[in-house]
Amino acid sequence: xxxENDANLKAHLKALHRQLQETNDVDPELxxxxxxxxxxxxxxxxxxxxxxxxxxxxxLSSQTQELAARFNVRHPTVSAGLRQLGNMxxxxxx
Numbered sequence: 001x002x003x004e005n006d007a008n009l010k011a012h013l014k015a016l017h018r019q020l021q022e023t024n025d026v027d028p029e030l031x032x033x034x035x036x037x038x039x040x041x042x043x044x045x046x047x048x049x050x051x052x053x054x055x056x057x058x059x060l061s062s063q064t065q066e067l068a069a070r071f072n073v074r075h076p077t078v079s080a081g082l083r084q085l086g087n088m089x090x091x092x093x094x
Contacts, residue, residue, distance in 0.1 A: 012081070023078060060094050065082075067082055
């Protein structure tokens, strides 16, 4: 089940990146934050696979929700995807 959840999460991240590329006039700061979040999630999944979760692994769900709030005004479609991603992370305990 863990591998399936990880695969779904990665697929969702790819979809978000596609949405972002299709969106005109994206704030460079928000784009950078999304890329950082992507890297953080990849590292968290790798640590989880190695059973090396620590206190730095947790909080990605809330980080994702905060990013969704920042995207909400100008890019509601991306924001909705980020909220869904945050929910997926919360359900995974990350």
